[in-house]
Amino acid sequence: MGFLKKLNSKYLKLKLKHSPQQNLFYGFLTYIVVGFILLSLPIFQKTSAPFLDHLFTATSAVSTTGLVTISIFDSYNFGGQFIIMLLFQLGGIGYLTFTTFMLLSTTKRITRWHKAILNSEFTLPISIKIKDFLKSVVIFTTIMEVIGAILFFIAFKMDGMDNYPAIWNAIFHSVSAFCTAGFSLFNSGFIDYLDNGFINFIISFLAIGGSLGFIVVTDFVLWFKNKTHKLSFTTKIILIGLSILLSIAFLFFYFYEPSITNLDGSTRTYAAFFQAMSAMTTVGFNTLDFGSFTTPILIATVFLMYVGASPSGTAGGLKITTLTAVFSIIKSRLRGSQQITFFGRVIPLERLYIATSSFIFYTSLIFLGIFVLTFSEDFNLEKIIFEVASALGTVGISMGITGDLSAVGKITIILLMFIGRLGVLTFGLAIWSRSISESEHMVIEGDIAV
Template sequence: MRKSFQKIAKKYALLKQGWSPQQNLFYGFLTYIIIGCILLCLPVSQKISAPILDHLFIATSAVSTTGLVTISIFDTYNGFGQFIIMILIQLGGIGYLTFTTFMLLSTTRKMTLWHKKILSTEFTLPNTIKIKDFLKSVILFTLIMEAIGSILFFIAFKNEGMPTLEAVWSSIFHSVSTFCTAGFSLFNNSFMDYVDNNFINFIISMLAICGSLGFIVITDFGLMIKNKSHELSFTSKIVIYGFLILLTFGTAFFYFLEPSIVNLNDSRFLASFFQCMSAMTTVGFNSVNFGVFSQAMMLVCIFLMYIGASPSGTAGGIKITTLTAVFAIMKSRLRGRSNITFLGRRIPYERLYIATSSFIFYSSIIAIGTFLITLTHNFKFEDILFEVASALGTVGISTGITGDLTTFGKLVIIILMFIGRLGVLTFGLAIWSKTITENERKVLKEDIAV
């Protein structure tokens, strides 16, 4: 039996070596989802039974750190089932192979070429940051922040009169869910009951922003503390500036223009900031009902979900850096410049190709997803577009249509969440990439009018 298992393990290892890094990520996250779905289907995980498709939906939503749900987490799953969901969130949040590679470094101090290729594909890093330093920052910062979050949540929930054991579990679950920007809650109405609770709003915002700003920024700050001569990378500067600008303008839009928030009086600013932060960090919690938002503010929210936050973090979306690259291309073209620059720095063409490809592919997938849902459902168009943008951006906020989706609609959203976690370009390369042959290199050069 042992020899048979060893043979299977060897064959699987050889098979993985033959896959491209993108395919390894594809099958790796898919394996997490399948195992998670199987565990959630077990009676030992459930309070009440639910269809297999809903378990698959929840498993995908957890691994992709999205937070969209078709069934109530608290009402459907018992403590063990909720624990499985939390583990899936954690695995999806820190990334495929991140923890195992960290353990490898902790024991042997060596990283295989195979590990390096996959991690370099999953986490886009600037040249100033080494993968080894980055991995240590990911694991240590995640554990520290989630521990701090659990303690703060426990204090907050106890102040609200929650029983001790319930407060302990809720604190741990929501801390992991928040830092990984997963948006899963044990409360059926998310955090709407705490719209005016400054402490809880602060905890969620702190954890979500720290997670979504990305481990590149955290690693940069860590290196600055260790070495005073180290400067913030160009990537970190763009992420921080872009995040602050979008967060400021988004909060102002919600504060002045959203009727359902204007009427909150004392909680007006807090609710405006929280909803903007939730969309941008893709944490997916809400303290007000998005279903009653005006069309204009839904459009603003869709834009924020579309952008997301930082690369190599827990947030989804096309990323602030991609938006910056596309904006830099447009600005340079309008000024007639051959070099693409931003903040006085020239952006490499390789990064620009990646950014424009990601921008086009991401937008195309949103359009296709919206078309498919619109074709088979009678929901309002803005609700469908909102749902699709939330799924692909791994955000998790909804206007309330998720539970009413048909089987086809749920499958579409499942695929969108999976693509969002994997990354649109990684997904495309995993499906369509192939070895370039000599004949493919010998292509004719031709002009095109644009």
Template structure:
């Protein structure tokens, strides 16, 4: 039996090493989802009977750190089932192989080329950051922030009259969910009852923003704090500046335009406006007001923020701020007739521009296809469907309230969108369609194309 297991493991490892890094990520996250689905299907983890499709939906939503749900997590699963869901979005948040590679570094202080190739594919790092420093930053920073968040939640929930055990579990669950921008809540109405609770709003915002800033930014800033001679990367500067501007943009629209928010009194109006902008931008997916009541212009503003998303190599989803920056830089340089593509006085390498434009086109195309497919089978307004698709692909988790009422085809479509969103549109495309370049393809002549 031992020999059989050993031979099977050897063949499996050889198979994995034969896959491309993108295919390893594809099958790695798919394995997480399938294992999570099987566990959630166990009757003794459920409070009420839950279908296979709903369990698959919840597992995919957790691994992709989305937060869209077709059934109530609190009403459908017991504390062990809730713990399985929490483990899934923790693994999805920090990334495939991150924790195991960190343990490998802690024991052998070396990582294999196989591990390194996968991590470099999942986390696109600037040249100024070493993969070893990056991994240590991910694990330690995640632990520190989630413990701090749990403490703050515990203090906030204590005033709500909860028992010690209930308070402790809710604090841990929501802290990990917020930092991983997973959007899963054990409250059926989300955080709408806490719209004016400053400590809860602050805790969620702090965790979501620090998680969505990306591990590149955190590692970069940490190295700068240790060594003042270390220069912050261009990526860090772009992420901080653009995310701040976009969050302010969203805040102003929510504050002045959305009736649900500007009808609130006092500080609650400011808090609610900031929180809804933050939750869309960081893709954390928590809400303190009902998005189903929003007017159409604010639905579109929220879709735009979810579409952009946050920083690369972090817990958030979306197309990414750096992709938006690169596309805007291309447009600006073309309009000014410049050959070099620059942003804030820095020239962006062409290989990064190719990735950004490909990602922009592919991401937008998937949103269009997903929206078209849902309009074929779902009896909801176009804006609600577009909102749902953008939330799923951006791994946000916000909804106008249609998720649980989707058809089997609709739920299946959203599952695929969430999986693509977590994997990354280009990684997904390369995992499915990439192949080795043949000698014949190398001989193809270059031709000009007028655009």
């Protein structure tokens, strides 16, 4: 223990030189590099593949995106698959949640530095205590993934799978769904389970749980323990926003997508809900081929991927809260009022500032990604837009071009997934921020986490 403490303090001193954003940046980068090196070792492979593809897999896993250039099942053996699962587990619950928790369990306190990082990664409203938050993360993740694995095991057994594959598939897909990683050991994703209501339910349950975000969960747990605890404004906005967007998306898929309207009764309902849920929670599993969808539905899907779910969850995207802040600005601006309000609450200026910066930066990056891919690739624009939105939103659905991307295309997607997982502002701050003291000011009190 004394040794661990010493190591920790050395580690801390090294890290204090950097801003919290830079630490997150280097942290994720380290995971990716380690993952890349491990996956490049032949002992974890079934068949060999170019290095760039292993880098792609590692980045996709750490960023919990789920886009793949090579088949996970055909390319990596059990060891390799296990490493991939570890990578998205780590990426999913977050570099910092993990390391801070490790630190917590040895030193019994959270340093000011770790608090700053946690705040910048999860943009917590101040009213929730860091310690409660971390506890909830670990407990919640464990409970959900165990439940998920058990349910998956039952479902796979019911579907006639053998014991060992059923166990491994259950664990792998449970973690993958909860971390909204979208990695699958099935080469065609969950297309074979299109009409399997049970599996549709398990994935939706895990992905929504994971993507709702730990803020919402902690908030709920506190409320459950103590009924005088009021749900935070952020939690309310996330729940309302998610419900509205998911309902609208469901109706669009249900009524307008020919490959869904062609389906029968409950299968049609499953299919519409699953695809909408998949884009929105950014889990990125699919039970239908997005490559065959019509243009308006693809545009709607791009929008869902663009928005994503809640901050501090496992999901990517711009986040519902950012969209809400941005929406409030437009509304208040158009009404000619000077204060920005939402549901009658004044949103602090600094939050709006962060939200608009995110919106602008995120939108510019999507545009830039599309521009680069139109140069480097020969696919039609639809597929390129879809791929870029999927990568930056860390969603992982594709119209089927990932494996055929050029080297420039793969590198671009790798960068987008990495930036998408870090968050566009965190990424920008890590690269360009002037000093620690200045950038620490960025986390401020406020109503909505963005």
